[in-house]
Amino acid sequence: MKIGFVQFCPRFGDKDDNLRRVEEMVRGTEADLLVLPELFNTGYLFLFQEEVVRAAEAIPGGPTTQFLLRLAKDEQVHIVAGLAEKAGRRLYNSAVLVSPQGWTRTYRKSHLFVDEKIFYHPGDTGFVTFDIGAARVGLMVCFDWIYPESARVLALKGADIICHPANLVLPFCQKAMVTRCLENGVFAITANRTGTETRGDKSLTYSGMSQIVGPRGEILAQANGDEQVVRIVEIDPLKARDKKVTERNDLLADRRPELYGEITAKENEI
Amino acid sequence: MKIGFVQFCPRFGDKDDNLRRVEEMVRGTEADLLVLPELFNTGYLFLFQEEVVRAAEAIPGGPTTQFLLRLAKDEQVHIVAGLAEKAGRRLYNSAVLVSPQGWTRTYRKSHLFVDEKIFYHPGDTGFVTFDIGAARVGLMVCFDWIYPESARVLALKGADIICHPANLVLPFCQKAMVTRCLENGVFAITANRTGTETRGDKSLTYSGMSQIVGPRGEILAQANGDEQVVRIVEIDPLKARDKKVTERNDLLADRRPELYGEITAKENEI
Numbered sequence: 001m002k003i004g005f006v007q008f009c010p011r012f013g014d015k016d017d018n019l020r021r022v023e024e025m026v027r028g029t030e031a032d033l034l035v036l037p038e039l040f041n042t043g044y045l046f047l048f049q050e051e052v053v054r055a056a057e058a059i060p061g062g063p064t065t066q067f068l069l070r071l072a073k074d075e076q077v078h079i080v081a082g083l084a085e086k087a088g089r090r091l092y093n094s095a096v097l098v099s100p101q102g103w104t105r106t107y108r109k110s111h112l113f114v115d116e117k118i119f120y121h122p123g124d125t126g127f128v129t130f131d132i133g134a135a136r137v138g139l140m141v142c143f144d145w146i147y148p149e150s151a152r153v154l155a156l157k158g159a160d161i162i163c164h165p166a167n168l169v170l171p172f173c174q175k176a177m178v179t180r181c182l183e184n185g186v187f188a189i190t191a192n193r194t195g196t197e198t199r200g201d202k203s204l205t206y207s208g209m210s211q212i213v214g215p216r217g218e219i220l221a222q223a224n225g226d227e228q229v230v231r232i233v234e235i236d237p238l239k240a241r242d243k244k245v246t247e248r249n250d251l252l253a254d255r256r257p258e259l260y261g262e263i264t265a266k267e268n269e270i
Numbered sequence: 271m272k273i274g275f276v277q278f279c280p281r282f283g284d285k286d287d288n289l290r291r292v293e294e295m296v297r298g299t300e301a302d303l304l305v306l307p308e309l310f311n312t313g314y315l316f317l318f319q320e321e322v323v324r325a326a327e328a329i330p331g332g333p334t335t336q337f338l339l340r341l342a343k344d345e346q347v348h349i350v351a352g353l354a355e356k357a358g359r360r361l362y363n364s365a366v367l368v369s370p371q372g373w374t375r376t377y378r379k380s381h382l383f384v385d386e387k388i389f390y391h392p393g394d395t396g397f398v399t400f401d402i403g404a405a406r407v408g409l410m411v412c413f414d415w416i417y418p419e420s421a422r423v424l425a426l427k428g429a430d431i432i433c434h435p436a437n438l439v440l441p442f443c444q445k446a447m448v449t450r451c452l453e454n455g456v457f458a459i460t461a462n463r464t465g466t467e468t469r470g471d472k473s474l475t476y477s478g479m480s481q482i483v484g485p486r487g488e489i490l491a492q493a494n495g496d497e498q499v500v501r502i503v504e505i506d507p508l509k510a511r512d513k514k515v516t517e518r519n520d521l522l523a524d525r526r527p528e529l530y531g532e533i534t535a536k537e538n539e540i
Binding site for chain 1: 380381383384385387392396397413416417418419422423426427442445446448449452453487515516517518519521524525526527528529530531532533534535536
């Protein structure tokens with residue numbers, strides 16, 4: 001199975017150009033699963049909620065998901081991509097999974113970062129996994145990485161590959177994802193963007209270094225900090241189903257859930 | 271507050287010599303909290319359970335805990351140390367916390383590694399934190415590191431500093447502990463041993479590289495792979511009580527426990 005990431009630099013607010021450039025990068029890659037960055041179609045640095053309202057789209061009805069569906073069908077590839085979602089009056093920072101068969105699934109970001117809390121509603125889908133034939137995939141978005149519960153719940157729900165669209169500004173995530181893969185015995189594809197966005201008096205520089213990590217914490221592919229590139233590796237996703245780290249130790253079966261009660265307790269119960 | 275680790279090479283089965291050498295290393299350090307390796311008094315590589323039965327001691331009544339209590343009182347230091355514990359007919363791979371005031375607390379390792387499953391009973395204390403005046407400390411032992419739930423539960427129970435006696439043979443833990451500190455906003459002291467133990471046809475080489483990590487993932491001290499050394503750093507433990515990573519993001523308060531149910535579910539409930 002061939003899995004990969006698309007690392008590129010979206011132009012803020014220029015959807016047509018962003019979709020066109022992604023299409024150019026995806027055509028002919030012959031991958032089975034590709035992950036694009038968070039908010040790949042619009043850019044990240046919104047200043048006012050009204051801008052998000054205008055940029056957000058319905059899933060699957062909006063033009064970006066329809067574009068992805070056409071591309072997935074033409075190229076016979078599953079694509080995971082981040083975009084602002086409009087659902088009724090609510091806005092979410094979402095990731096959509098589109099299949100070559102024409103179906104879509106949505107994950108809504110659970111852990112919002114800084115000003116996203118102003119613009120988006122906290123995700124209400126939880127951490128969900130989906131069967132794409134060759135593997136079971138789970139979705140999380142950017143800052144979800146710092147919560148070990150995100151990847152853990154996906155692994156417990158059978159994810160072989162964690163698809164992780166991101167717009168990272170700090171360098172900690174890439175190393176932490178090695179730990180996430182090691183502790184859960186899963187593959188992870190972190191698709192980060194590059195470049196600097198400057199709007200009004202705000203400016204963010206994204207750290208690139210998109211990567212694919214294997215279930216023993218091995219880095220299988222990594223981009224540098226600013227290249228626009230597609231990287232694809234061939235993996236055996238079934239390696240993520242072997243959770244044995246020694247002949248007597250299984251990463252998931254050896255858990256002691258009876259000792260972990262605080263993790264799911266409401267704060268006033270602790 | 272001065273916190274540190276003692277990295278040394280225990281001699282298998284030679285308790286008197288191990289205690290003597292630890293005493294030499296601890297005397298005059300003027301630390302407030304010191305962490306020693308797992309099974310520091312006996313060595314690790316037991317071949318038969320009968321050997322563990324002979325080596326294990328009651329806590330606090332056994333000679334090793336009594337030795338630690340004297341040392342803690344003389345040096346006015348809290349000490350965390352790993353040892354095989356005998357409790358009735360059960361054996362545990364435990365860590366004891368001894369105070370200069372003369373009290374002791376015990377943690378029994380929750381996640382046993384390889385042959386430890388033959389020799390020891392799975393820990394039944396859960397992850398517990400203790401007030402030592404200047405800080406609240408939590409205990410975990412060696413392989414507990416690969417389970418993110420260990421450090422998470424300790425952080426949720428208010429640990430400022432995670433004390434982590436270890437006998438590590440692989441190199442992954444030291445990097446993972448950076449993630450543990452970052453995701454929980456806590457300090458961690460990993461006290462590893464050095465040297466090679468060969469018994470019968472078995473041999474283990476321990477990786478040293480004991481370290482102290484701060485609540486933003488910064489490495490404050492690190493030993494090399496084979497030196498026998500005490501390293502002490504001065505910290506402000508209250509820094510671990512500030513869980514804000516941005517002006518709008520709090521590592522613990524922003525958790526979404528309602529989405530993490532699988533973590534505490536029994537396997538047949540998932």
